Amino acid sequence: MRSPAPLQPSFDDLGHPLATTVFVVVDLETTGSGPQASITEIGAVRVCGGEVTGEFQTLVNPAEAIPPLISVLTGITNAMVVGAPRVAEVLPSFWEFARGAVLVAHNAAFDMGFLKRAGAALDTPWSNPPVVDTVALARGVLMRDEVPNVKLATLAHHFRTPVEPNHRALTDARATVHVLHALLERVGNLGVATMEDLLEFTRGVSPERRAKRTWASDLPAAPGVYTFVADLPDRDGVVRRQVLYVGKSVNIRSRVRSYFTAAEKRPRMEEMVRVSTGVEATVCRTPLEAEVLELRLIAAHAPRYNRRSKFPERQHWLKLTREPYPRFSIVRKVADDGGTYLGPFGRRQGAEEAMFALHDAFALRQCTERLSERRPGTPCALGEMGRCVSPCDGTVSRAEYTELSDRVRVVLDADVRPVLTSQRERLAHLIAAERFEDAGRVTARLGSFVRAATRTRRLAALAGCPQIVAACRTDVGWEIHVIRFGRLAAAAVARPGEVPQAVARDAVTAAERVERPVPGLPAATIEEAERVAAWLERPGVRLLEIEGEWSWPLHGSIALDDLPRHALAAASPAPAGSG
Template sequence: MHLQLQLPGLLGDEDPLAQELRNITFVIVDLETTGGAPDGGGITEVGAVKVRGGEQLGQLATLVNPGVPIPPFITVLTGITTAMVSPAPTIERVLPSLLEFLSGAVLVAHNAPYDVGFLKAACAAHGYKWPAPRVLDTALMARRVLLRDEVPNRKLGTLAAYFRTHTPTHRALDDALATVDVLHALIGRLGSLRVTTLGETISYLKPVTPTQRSKRFLAEGLPHAPGVYIFRAADDRPLYVGTSGDIATRVRSYFTAGEKRARISEMLAASTRVDAVVCAHSLEAQVRELRLIAAHSPPYNRRSKHPERVHWIKLTAEAFPRLSLVRRLGPEPGAILGPFSGRRTAQAAIDAVHEAIPLRQCSQRLSARRASSACALAELGRCPAPCLLHINPEQYQAELVDRVQQAFHADPDPVVQPLLRRMAKLAQTQRFEEAAQVRDRMLAFLRTASRMQRLASLTSIAELVAAKRTKEGGWEIAIVRHGRLAGAATAAPGIHPRRTLDILWPTAETVILPVTGHNPTPCATAEESERIIDWLELPETRLVEASAGWASPMRGAMRLRSLLTSADSKHSDRQ
């Protein structure tokens, strides 16, 4: 056995799929065998070459005694005779060195299923665990990369002659060295197609649908920059809007085998153009995506299917206020809670409030001076019966309405604590299903109260400027006004961010707060303001200036987020 090794060349801790091909350690393997299938033949010679970044790191080469005579036609093809392999080690003795040589590397072979099949059969026969390395097949790569008018077939000898590389001789090490040269030539071709990482290569080599293949030209000429991409139909209608830190790379992924969503295949078939909107950084790209989806409702964006399904809970403006479920917030004052993405969640929050605070639930308009008929809840004692004038408007306000307003906008305890006590009592009597229903109603209320208070803490600020350090040493800059992204820019490394900010300020959007209304997100959608908050809360983001303090209520719903986190983790555990 001949073994030459210079460097370990392992892949390291980084995800190999994300690594550039030039940084990947490859072990190129070639086997000579007695022919036939793995279970009916034997290995007569092993050749392996370890390379990385175009540099050879080591070689492993040895004849192998297959334990059976070598057929004459194999001897004619390879020159290997039975006499030559008689003193050679068996594959059982060769496997430990070969598997160690393969450790941490990507296995490459020409017609890889053949060689891998023999190696896996040998491991199984002699009690070795097959390490299941990632495998690249240079024959498959050639079929995907080279055209028929370039090479008539994808045989190793044909490819070696086309690329003018090492000549294969049907001996294991020579053929492995020839495969090394072919691999490097094919990697160069992949680079021209902007396929540069191992993950991209594996996806590119998988079979794609005819639609994906015919529409690949849509990904040409797009920028490698953060921003938004828009698939358009023949009449210029936006079909799908997406965002990425690298527009060109993301759009190309739609034309690989990794994209299997049926609705996306349908979208690609209808697309005739892809437009790109380059953005200063990822936050601007996310915001522009949300705004484009809201403006155009692209049919293939899931979240644009029902943009009108937003609900709010509002205390009515009457002598005896009640909770009302509304789609829009008018100019009249009143405590509100929302937004809710669906009616069911909003109703669960209403039920939570009613269970904790006995507001009236009837929809009739009540007089503060004249009694009217009582409902069943009043007769059951679950309502203070303002209809019967058992409580006056001042008492109703102080004992009930003020508690609801406090729970919505400041401290959620008036709702949360009674429900927690109710859950504990139900659990003690083993009424676990009822306790779970109370819990779900409480969480629906608490999630939305927490979300609304979090949004209101930002949207109340007339202007806020923040900057986030980039990996390259520059700064992402954002100007936020009443929770709306008004301006975005990136200061390049070596340029003081203040210079960029001074240029950005005059061009930033003017955001005017509505004179009336009590919407916690008056100038942007809740989704946009939440994306901004998520960006602001990143550890690497720095607040530069703010027209007012950014704060939440001291005893607000955010202090009970542990309840939400616990509930979410238990839910994910059950998935």
């Protein structure tokens, strides 16, 4: 869906024209360049539209001796500043002179640094005015074959300024004014017409990137999703429209505009903007709808510049198989095969850590062979070490092994406590022996298991509800969402004066039809279901209607902060099936 008809540009879109911008060009002389140096002279010129409207100049008593080399360079001696006012007397007058103006300086970091430090020492807050550095501006405008460097004297000579800098504050400020005007004439040919353009230019934003900022003016200032697109050849050489990047924002126009400014510093985004040929937008009714649409578009198009669009299928699940002698297996997807699943895990390592934690608590077999009661085998090393109950050689009967695996299923489905308390003695021993790295590995395994159990319960609870209709009050009204099997099926907003229940009924009628998914899985991607769950769990969300049971087992998970306490609890492991 393309963005609606262009809106009339606001004054913010137009920017502040350079012709009407007031500049105060400032120059300082100091006792040195270090943080302990002091100001000895301030000179400034106020200009607007190319005309000088005021000047400011004063010597400043630095309350310290001026080094001889500095006196030779600037011509300012100790005798000249002995009767001059201190910086505490000068600074308020200078800020009044510069009120409402854009500050300009040659090598602005030097001058602004002294002004900031002086203000901080005097408890005078820095008003944070816009600052233009003529050094950065010159580097962006002039080629190396034009000037050998960007020193003020070099630029003054290059532009034939009527004032020659001489290391005195007011004279150098006057020279900088002429250099500034000459540089502004040059950047005007590059499309720099406003103060905003000028600041972006000095920050190194390329003209090609800035030229595309007009794309944002046609976009809505509303919540939704935006896509950067380009017409590029595919593998067959056919030029097709491709989605390069998908994003979301509460204000599409403002967010897209930032991609064409120095605020966007990611190198891959600059490349994306350079390649793209346009921006499209879809307005959404609620922020959650925008989040979900962003995820769906990323999944559909796999944009090359969205990091999370790469390898979304790399999820792992820990499965307790459904067979005569169940075992754990790490799989890539959930199937309706009677197995019990835990996850998903973003990395295989997490699934392995959770599996180790479960094997530490329950001596299930770890071999992958198919076992038979009629043909006993030879126990493996794990069986000899007591880490497996050895169903392969008949040490336990099938009924006894089934009882053990049923206890494990209860842990996976309802009660995590047996796994945590099973490591109590081991952790206490490791800590007493100061084997903290080993204790950390055990705790990491338990943490992976607890996180997976929490994620599993959260997803299963939401996926088990055929329909949930919920609402939350916001500044614009009541946000209303219809959720079916964990998938966002509809979104609506009840504006002030509208009846939320009536809006909710209309949303239910228009909601997407969602088929019942595989048990334990939502009818959406894992990430979408988690976004929906996060919204439902927000304070202030009210359930208008629910079909099914949105609930968790009492001991199906714990807070990770409570993990050490549970793992080291003095109580014995809870019996299987409790909670």
